[in-house]
Amino acid sequence: MGTSCSDFDLKKYLPEKTIVINIALNKYLQEQYPPLLYKAMRYSIFAGGKRLRPFLVLEGARVCGGDEKKVMPTACALEYIHTYSLIHDDLPAMDNDDYRRGRLTSHKKFGEDVAILAGDALLTEAFGLLAANAAVKGIKIEQVLNVITLVSGCAGGPGMIGGQLIDTRQSSDSSQEKISAKKQALTYIHNHKTVALIKASLLAGAILAKASSRQLKALTVYAEKIGLSFQIMDDVLDVIGNKKKLGKTGSDRQNKKLTYVSLYGLEWSQKEAAQLIAEAKKAITTFGRKKYILAALADYIVEREY
Secondary structure, eight states, rough: OOOOOOOOOOOHHHHHHHHHHHHHHHHHSSSOSHHHHHHHHHHTTSSSOHHHHHHHHHHHHHHHTTTGGHHHHHHHHHHHHHHHHHHHHSSSSTTTSETTTEEEOOHHHHHHHHHHHHHHHHHHHHHHHHHHHHGGHHHHHHHHHHHHHHHHHSSSSSTTHHHHHHHHHTTTTOOOOOOHHHHHHHHHHIIIIIHHHHHHHHHHHHHTOOHHHHHHHHHHHHHHHEEEEEHHHHHHHHHHHHHHHEEEEOOOOTTTTTOOHHHHHHHHHHHHHHHHHHHHHHHGGGGGGGGHHHHHHHHHHOOOOO
């Protein structure tokens, strides 16, 4: 892969990276005893998906001059955490979804007890993978410790879990709640439930590649912008997207979920997502010609169909 963006095709590049990531995931997540648990874990891990978070780990390393191969354990760990969050998000006590990516959700396939435990196991084993990155030549233990601290915060109460809790307490039809309070809650939800893990992924790869403080600052802004745009586009696609491509049967509107479209309208949401992408691309000018993959990824986020 050269450094020119003139002939770069992200739609071809992403599937190629997905294959590499899937090979690594298959290596790390082998079936063992008890077989039902690992069958459920693998069912959700290999249910498809964009592999955005592990891709961001690899790209965070690459753009900062690191070796993508050396951060693969961390890339897979972030996919473990993302997948566990989806398993739990689909549970009856949360979003109560029957399908995910066109297939039965974990609790519909294996039962709630197995689904909960499969999610727990993925989360727990993710931190083992993060720690395993310290055994890779050229990666220092203190770098790994910094990544573990970052990921635990972004995935835990201060991050994704906190956002998930607030999300379960919100509804688009809560008439007694002021619009300003709803907007504040929605911003908190998306900045924590969605943006936090995207930011952790990109920064984890950068930290393992010995990124400078200037590089980390630029990537932080970029990640926050694309993460929020990604979620806004999810809200948009929930209204205008092809349900078959999305792999969904229901909608946030039917479930009376608080979304950008329900609060701000479809047109505003689409414009805001595009504006965030423009700001994200501006934030990574410090990387010069190396930014071309991140720039293409930002465009993909607002152009995608699922």
